Each structure stands twice: as C-alpha cells, then as structure tokens.
Amino acid sequence: MSVLETKMERPPDWNRPTDLQPHGENELLEVSMGPHHPSTHGVFRMDVTLDGERIIRLKPVFGYLHRNHEKLGEGQTYLASMPYTDRLDYFCSLTNNWAYALAVEKLAGIEVPERAQYLRVILAELTRAQNHASSVGFLIQDMGASGTPLMYAFKEREKILDLFESLTGSRMMCNYMRFGGCRVDATPAWLDQTRKVVAGIPAFADEFEALLCENEILMARTQGIGILRPELAVNAGVTGPLLRASGVDYDIRKVDQYGIYDRFDFKVPLGDRWDVYDRFMIRLLELRQSLRILEQALKDIPGGPVMDPKAKIRGFRPKPGEVYGRIEAPKGELGFYLISDGSPNPYRYRVRPPSLINLTILEEMCIGHNVADIVLILGSVDIVLGEVDR
Amino acid sequence: MLGEGIIKGLLETARNFAGSYVSKERLTTVQYPEEREPLPEASRVFPFLVYDGSDWLAGMRCVACQICEKECPPKCIYIEKSADKKPDAVGKPQAYPTRFDIDISVCMSCQICVEVCPFEAIKMDNKFELATDDRFGGLLLDRKKLAKPNEYYHQIHPTEAAEVDARLAAERAAVEAKAKAAAEATAAKAAAAKAAAEKVASEKTATEKASSEKNTPSAGGGA
Secondary structure, three states: OOOHOOOOOOOOOOOOOOOOOOOOOOOEEEEEEOOOOOHHHHOOOOEEEOOEEEEEEEEEEEOOOOHHHHHHOOOOOHHHHHHHHOOOOOHHHHHHHHHHHHHHHHHOOOOOOOHHHHHHHHHHHHHHHHHHHHHHHHHHHHOOOOOOHHHHHHHHHHHHHHHHHHOOOOOOOOOOOOOEEOOOOHHHHHHHHHHHHHHHHHHHHHHHHHHOOOOHHHHHHOOOOOOOOOOHHHOOOOOOHHHHHOOOOOOOHHHOOOOOOHHHHOOOOOOOOOOOOOHHHHHHHHHHHHHHHHHHHHHOOOOOEOOOOOOOOOOOOOOOEEEEEEEEEEOOEEEEEEEEOOOOOOEEEEOOOOOOOOOOHHHHHHHHOOHHHHHHHHHHHHOOOHHHHH | OOOOHHHHHHHHHHHHHHHHHHHHOOOOOOOOOOOOOOOOOOOOOOOOEOOOOOOOOOEEEOOOOOHHHHHHOOOOEEEEEEEOOOEEOOOOOOOOOEEEEEEEOOOOOOOOHHHHOOOEEEEEEOOOOOOOOOHHHHEEOOHHHHHHHHHHHHHHHHHHHEEEEEEHHHHHHHHHHHHHHHHHHHHHHHHHHHHHHHHHHHHHHHHHHHHHHHHHOOOOOOO
C-alpha cells in the first residue's frame, strides 16, 4: 500500500463555503499577518480579509527583503554574481549555483568535464534532500508541532551541511560551482563520507514517516486543505513539488535532462488529491527518489579533472547573445535569463525564482479556509523570502 | 482505531529519548563553547594576508596589484600601492601595499579574492569568533591585523598550504632556471657575436688583402 493511500475519506471541498458574503450580522475584518509573524518564513505579509474565521480575500505583500540582486548582477562581472546567487534561496545555494553556471555555460559554450557533472548531480540531490527534509519539518512546525519533527529533520540536514562545509568551505553560502566545472575536487574521503550519509538517510525517512504520516491530527489538519487544481497550477506557472502534488507530471530533470540526468533511473511522484497532505508526502517521496539518484551517481562517478582547462576565472567575456538556463531546484523551476553584449558584465541579468511564482496562487488556495490554515498552506508552498524578493 | 497514528509517532519519539541515554549516535548536540567540534580543513570565514619569514612587513607576499580589490563582489577591500619598491622574500624588488584594509562587516566570505590572487598572498582564515563592541574600527582590519605567517596558514589549511608552497617553489625554480638560461644565452650570444665580429674582421682584412693584391676597381666584390 502506498503511503499516499493512508487518507481519510472526505470530499475535497468539505470545508469550502458556499458563498463569500458575510453572514448575518458579521462584519468583515482586515488582518495584516506579518511581516514579523513567525510562521511567514521570513519577512512576508498577507493582508487577509476575514468573515469571522473564514478567509474571503488574501493579498500577499512582499519586498521587505529586496536586495537589488538583478541590478547588482548587471553592474559586476559574471563571476562576481556567483556568490550572490547563494543568497537567493539560502537553503539551496548549490542548486542556485548550478542554475547560474548552466546559463553562463550555455551562453559561452563551455563544456563541463564528466567528473564535475557527477559532482554537481550529487550536490544538487543532497541539496534537494536537505531542503525537502527541512521544509517538511517547517510545515509540521507551522501546524503547531513545535520542535520535535523539525529537530528530527534538522538532525539529518546538519549531516548534509557538514558534507557541504568539508567540500566547499561553507555550510550554506557554498559558492562552489564555476563556469566550466567546480571549484575544488572532492577527495575520496569526502565521497566515502557522502556514501555513509546517504546510506543513513532512508532510516531517517522511515522514522519520519512513522512519526507523522499516519498521525490523525496531521491528517485532519492537512487533508482537503489548500486544494490547487492542476489547470490553475499550470496556468499560473507553478512548478516544483507544488505542481507535482497537483498531479501534473512536470519535472525539468526529466523534461530538459540538463547535465547528465538522462543517465539516472528515478521516478517522479505525483499527487492525486492536490492538497497540503499531498505536498507533504510528495516531498518525502522525492527525498527517496533523490537517494536513488545519489546512489547511482556515487557508484558511477569517474575520475578526471573538475574544471574545463579552457575556462578562465578572470577576463571572462562571453560573445553577445541571450540565453535562458533553467534547472529543477528543490522549490521548482529556477531559471537565469542573461543577455550579453560582449562586455565583462551581463547587459541583463534576470532570475526566475520558483518561490515567487508559486506564491501567486496563494489566495486561490486559501479562500474559504480558516485563519490557522493560511499558515499551513503557506508552509506547504515552501517559500524562501531571499528568493521571493531578491 | 483513532489515535493509533499518534501513538505510533510517540513511540518513535520515546525510542529516540531513551536511545539518547545509551547510544552515542543519537546525541547530536555539543555543548559549545566548552565543547567544540574540529573545523573541516576547507572551512573559510574571512581573508588574511600571508607573509614569509618573521617580519610581517618585509615578508608580505602581496605586491598591491589590486586585482582582488577589483574582483571583490561587495567591494570590501581597499588598497593603496606604494610608490617605492622593496625586495620581497626572494629578493626581487616589488611594490607593496601601504594600506590594505578589509571591512569584514561587508565581506561575504566568497573566496573570490583568493581565487584571483596570482601571488598566493591572500587566503581564507577560519576564525569565526570575531564579535566586537566597536562597530566600525573593530570590523575594519588593516594590513597589520590581516598579516599572518605562512606557518599559521599551514596550521589551518595543511593540504592546501603544502600545495601552494610546492607551486611557489616550482615557480621560483622556474624563474631561477629561466634567469640562468637567459644569462647563459646572453653569454653565449655575446661569445657568438664576438666570434662573428672577429670572423667578419678577419674576412674583411682578407678581402682587403685580396683586392689590394688584384688591384681592381671592383674592390670588396667578393665579400
């Protein structure tokens, strides 16, 4: 029996109101949730209009963490933007690095050596594993289970961050990938340690599933909440686990097969009820698929250089042109759009962040639910404000 | 049964709780600052300047080329180049920084200065306990505060430092070999030139002799 089947039987719209007008004597109440609300995952505000406890309108307000990322990128060299991409989605700095490196490599026509490709896949899947573990932990914390599940997830995340630190020098701001490869090579000891950590993650996933998946409180709070219909998700440009939880089979690792993803055997889990519980489960299932990719990559990793010998650090001037490079980041499609005019700086530097675009359907998911469910639905979108505001 | 899933989850928690008394692996925290985990070798925080020998000013590898200042993404480095030159560790006259400041409240530990430095002069430190009550002066490090001996570099990043030393030694050897080869070449060239000059001179005298013997107007035609 798949874990997705452990569900309470309930019509999908069991708590949707029949109309959005105030009932009887009630007056509408406007509540500003955030930007200091601890459940908003940063500095994010929602202007919520309430009828009693029901949400009838919700406006997401962001920009409190705006750091001028794109304009900064136009004023400095291509390489100098690389450490700034770490700060976009600070949970997944390595996938951000990869997306940017992929775009620039496409622009300049740089080849990446085999070993570097494998290292990139290993690091990206480790990033995905730790992001999904912690985002599920945060989701459970938003539900009110403060501490325990999050700490279980963070215990696992910490092991992966230790791996990042011993390879790249930093736990979160890795700044590891370069145009044409990776900055340093992984030692055999590092690969062995990674194999050990990867071998330990299934035990964590089992433990986490035993802890939560059949918990009646979790099921009552998440099933049938925050339904996102597939057609709306596709129209809104939603990507990532949120889209796959709505039952749309779209994973850029399968669609584009960037890097060397065509060599790995993995599945794309899909949801069938399109609710918060599905998003929670999709993340746990994707974590297990990431482990499959990791095992294959760690088995097959070849020797050789990790940098294209022709790639240079200083004086990098790609030929004029424009390019869009995208990858499947843990939160969805992360793309970099670059225009080069032949100078050392990009003429235009644009980021397509998954978190921002996944936020646009927040109102549709929240309408009709209770105030306490906003927190949960927002948690299931899995946003990082560093990426939303840039 | 309702509540079965909750009990199942609580059992998992209880197993972890009880396990933390018997199993070392379940204890994942350390009591900082009394206990510390060793930092990985690659760990990086803020940059420092490497010097060779015992005198920090005389042995400083930095030649104030200002590449790191230019490449630094948040522009946290400020360098003033000296007007005069002084001999560096190998005795070659080089410029040196009269001022080298890094504002570590701006620095974002990206390591790009280390990557672009052609003289292996700037490296990453791993000291992270840098809290200070002086917000401006305490976080603006000048060249004296930044200078650390090469031995310290070996201590914090042993593998990397050994590689750097080997590379520098190889470069120095290459420079010396080149200089030696160049000296030899100039000597050989000088000798060759001298020989050629002598030869030309002797030929000239020979032709002059021949032309005077023949005593024709087309003197020197055979040269």
